[in-house]
């Protein structure tokens with residue numbers, strides 16, 4: 001599979017700006033200007049770290065805080081006398097930029113790949129990896145687990161076990177859609193590890209189903225991506241699925 005597609009036409013107007021002009025703009029506009037100039041997509045689940053310069057994340061946090069204050073005003077919440085909400089805009093801005101959406105603003109975690117010296121070629125399963133994400137539609141939490149199955153070959157690169165968790169966190173810490181999240185994770189691992197087969201299963205609770213909408217407390221969404229040998233060989237696929245520890249449903 002190819003990496004996420006670049007949008008063919010960007011709708012934002014292209015106006016040339018000098019560095020001095022850019023410096024006077026809010027950080028979000030500066031970053032957007034660079035993205036548009038480079039013709040890069042900046043959807044909710046895209047990483048834009050390469051377009052953010054030093055110090056700009058602090059500026060972004062301040063901007064988000066000011067806008068969230070306006071949201072609270074619009075919700076007719078008296079943030080001045082209500083001690084519970086006085087710092088809410090600040091807390092939420094920090095949480096968005098530094099934690100739950102950090103995978104948009106931070107560079108890919110550094111991962112050392114090493115050659116498959118032992119020529120491992122047996123099914124390898126990593127997981128369950130705890131997933132913390134947010135849905136792009138409601139910005140509600142998505143909490144769940146991911147399992148990764150790999151069938152390396154002698155040319156595959158191996159990465160340390162903890163790195164799977166770090167790559168997974170980096171992709172999930174963005175407003176996501178579960179189907180796109182697993183595909184992004186698969187693309188990243190395929191490119192790095194280059195296995196013969198790759199399988200990913202994600203099982204998650206979408207909180208937009210719990211505290212709004214149908215309020216269904218039983219629903220978990222399960223989806224999977226199967227590539228290479230996992231796609232071609234039903235026995236391998238079955239073996240992988242049967243070995244997933246702690247899965248709720250079969």
Ligand SMILES: [Zn+2]
Nearest residue numbers: 135137138208
């Ligand atoms: Zn949702």
